[in-house]
Amino acid sequence: MTTNHSPLAPNRFPHMPPIAGVRLATANCGIRYQKRDELMVAVLDQGTAAAGVLTRSLTASAPVLWCREALKGGRARVVVANSGNSNAFTGRAGQQTLDATVDSAILLTGCESHEVFVASTGVIGQPFPSGLIPAQMSNIASGLTAESSGWTRAAAAIMTTDTFPKGATRTAKIGDVTVTINGFAKGSGMIAPDMATMLAFLFTDAAIPAPVLQSLLTDAVDRSFNAITVDGDTSTSDTMLLFATGRANNALPKSADSIELAGFRRALNEVALDLAHQVVRDGEGATKFVKISVTGAKTDSAAKRIALTVANSPLVKTAIAGEDANWGRIVAAVGRSGEQADRDLLRISIGGILIASEGMAVPGYDETPVTRHMKSGNIDVLIEIGLGQGNATVWTCDLTHGYIDINGSYRS
Amino acid sequence: MTTNHSPLAPNRFPHMPPIAGVRLATANCGIRYQKRDELMVAVLDQGTAAAGVLTRSLTASAPVLWCREALKGGRARVVVANSGNSNAFTGRAGQQTLDATVDSAILLTGCESHEVFVASTGVIGQPFPSGLIPAQMSNIASGLTAESSGWTRAAAAIMTTDTFPKGATRTAKIGDVTVTINGFAKGSGMIAPDMATMLAFLFTDAAIPAPVLQSLLTDAVDRSFNAITVDGDTSTSDTMLLFATGRANNALPKSADSIELAGFRRALNEVALDLAHQVVRDGEGATKFVKISVTGAKTDSAAKRIALTVANSPLVKTAIAGEDANWGRIVAAVGRSGEQADRDLLRISIGGILIASEGMAVPGYDETPVTRHMKSGNIDVLIEIGLGQGNATVWTCDLTHGYIDINGSYRS
Secondary structure, eight states, rough: OOOOOOOOOSSOOOOOOOOOEEEEEEESSSOOOOOHHHHEEEEEEEEEEEEEOOOOTTOOOOOHHHHHHHGGOOOOOOOEEEBBBBSSOHHHHHHHHHHHHHHHHHHHHOOOOOEOOOOOBBSSSOOOOOTTTGGGHHHHHHHOOHHHHHHHHHHHHHHOOSSSOOEEEEEEEEEEEEEEEEEEEEEEEEEETEEEEEEEEEEEEEOOOOOHHHHHHHHHHHHGGEEEEEESSOSSOOOOEEEEOTTTOOOOOOSTOOOOGHHHHHEEEEEEEHHHHHHHHTTTTOOEEEEEEEEEEESSHHHHHHHHHHHHHHHHHHHTTTOOOOOOHHHHHHHHSSSSSOTTOOOOETTTTEEEEETTEEOOOOOHHHHHTTTSEEEEEEOOOOOOSEEEEEEEEEOOOHHHHHHHSSSO | OSSSOTTTTTTSSOOOOOTTEEEEEEEEOSSOOOOOOOOOOOOEEEEEEEEEEOOOTTTTHHHHHHHHGGGGGOEEEEEEEEEEEEEOHHHHHHHHHHHHHHHHHHHOOOGGGGGGGEEEEESSSOOOOOOOOGHHHHHHHHHBOOHHHHHHHHHHHHHHOSSSEEEEEEEEEEEEEEEEEEEEEEEEEETTTEEEEEEEEEEEOOOOHHHHHHHHHHHHHTTTTGGSSSSSSSSOEEEEEEEEETTOOOOEEETTTTTTGGHHHHHHHHHHHEEEEEHHHTTTTOOOOOEEEEEESSHHHHHHHHHHHHHOOOOHHHHHHHOOOOOHHHHHHHTTTSSOOTTTTTTEEEEEEEEETEEOTTTTHHHHHHHHHTTTSSSEEEOOOOOOEEEEEEEOOOOHHHHHHHHHOOOO
8 A cells, every 4th residue: 555645636635614414423443454543434413315326236245235225215314434344245244244333323323224324445355343343333422523624534534545535515505595515435446345445425414305316416426436437347335325414404306407406416516526536536556637538429328438448448548657649549449349430530639639530640730739748647538439419528547557566466 | 569578478389380272471561670570471272261250349440341341252362461550540541551452462363352361460540651561572472481481480470569479280180181270370468559469360271161161260269369358458450360271172061060070170279279378378468377267157158258357357467466366356346247146156266276155255265275376377266156057268367567568658
């Protein structure tokens, strides 16, 4: 694990205002890390609505399976998240650890079991003693705070191979009422199942019914966490949860696309995208933040598939690491995406400069600004398919020696 | 480009016997490499049947599009292959180069245009002067040989980032007649479109009708070149061609599954698999040759998809580079393959030692032989799904700093 911040990290953790109805506490609990907190608990006021998006992995962790059931109730009172051990592929003992954690959260809040959400990240397949989290619940109870400092500590407690804590906040109006959305996340590969995974927790004081909240979250995730990739892998533990305490007392919106939710939707999308970008900026070994836009595909989903194929190509990612505007590798990735493309209609621009069109390199294009762009930390690739109206944008990072260093070293 | 042989290279290029009806010649032609031959021409006797498998890329190179048409005729008289320039994404000028190459091959042999096969590998999107190959055709004509040395030179002439030439040969009986199959190939990523790509040329003196030959080749490719992966990419130029001169005068087989072809099928599969393994052993930066077997999936194709998902996982590949028996990353890759799997039925063995089963690590398994196995050059991973009868085996290599070095350096 590196102790240096990613060169693409933001300057500082944002100031997170309190969210009415949310209190946070953290604790060390002896799972893996000696000198830092590795347990985060959020206690939520009664009446909090819950929504979530979970990994589609068929070997999902015990906490993911638990959350999948709990989400059916649409209500939440407590979130328990830990780093250091993902409680994935831990068999019957792992289930017992999960049960003990849930029981301790019920004791803490007096809630029902389906109001408890659990997320674990860290080493896979390692025994996770069932008493570790319950033993800290009295410390947690005395440490709960609604203050800004609680958010900073919470974001730090869920880190694994992350080199910086990731937070984002926005406000929006619903009718005349100002509401706030805070979120924090961790992850530095889309998967690194023995050390990292993607977790994100979002909280708002807005009053929004659970089905509407779920629809808003699903939409936000499609444009943010489902539009980023570090290494194309998907984890056993990826978990994104959104909680709405309702304490802002706005009028309840009826549907996700209602006009009074326009500002909230935009703010939620921004928080999700901000956090997703921070995950990419902390991509293992990343030195370049890469935006890949595809326009003119047959459909939006075709555009996204093309963009993700390019974003996941090891050859494109190593070329960007080498500051090489290697459009040939981009063409090849488009060609193997499985989506319709026509070599002679394809146009590729890097840093705003058209460098390939009409089935060949643009004769005599000015390489100087392209070379300068490739040396910067933010790389823009535009791929125009020229066949339809489908658009998509995804974000990724380069593939460097740092990635090999982090993932090719022995676990212990 | 490295000048060192891959540590996984075979000891030497095999002795390739002549194949009646096949003559080979090579030449330097000023495309890219100064000090070595970069043009290979095979002239085939009249009556030679042709079969081929070509990249499915939708941005395929001009030579691939040409071969796709030529294969419809099922006959061949000449194969022209060059390294140094892939003639991919070269627009109208690239088409003119292809046409000039075909014309020169027709002049050389007096054949029809659909009996000419062309394959190009090397830099993508670079102008390819149309006169370079035709200018060498008289040298080629005077250099044509049926001798063993011709095979060695041919295999070397098509290399790009390859660190060693790749050849394989087998004999088989069809009825009472002994026939020979020779093959050579190049490739050190499944794709590296600006420097490498996969090409393979197989020749036999057997008499086999083109449709039967095609069926045999398709089947052999599924178990060999379509069961290997270096970086999960697919090139704009991948080309595999099989030619049968008929000079052995065996009785013509009627179908690919006829009993008299059993030995030939086996020999063909062996040549294809031998060459495919050599491509993996020359994988860019490879230090480990990795075999991934999946048994007990719902179907063979499900097994293959699971195996390829594991084989393409950067996290699995970096773990193997780090000599870490990280079965957690294997579990995660199985889970995201999209194929049915049950965490609690899954069994994972490395080097013949069962290390995970029943939803968790095998308690107290002996790590010593597993650690020793991980330090060797040949890694065996067995994944038992436990749901059905579907099996597949794929081969890959590890992901190392060498891959980043080769692919992250500037082209020029």
